[in-house]
Amino acid sequence: MSNSNSNVENWFDLKILTALFTILSTMALGFVLVYVIYISAKLTGVIDKVKSVKDPRKN
Secondary structure, three states, X not given: OHHHHHHHHHHHHHHHHHXXXXXXXXXXXXXXXXXXXXXXXXXXXXXXXXXXXXXXXXX
């Protein structure tokens, strides 16, 4: 009986680790993507252009 119980626990641990790894990987990928876009936008001067555009709400 204890053998099947440990199998269930191992499966559960594996599922949690897999979910954790998936979430962390997705977060890391998203962060890298945003970072790359930010750096390329900064290099091409897009951010300066966006900043120079006046906010229409401020009139």
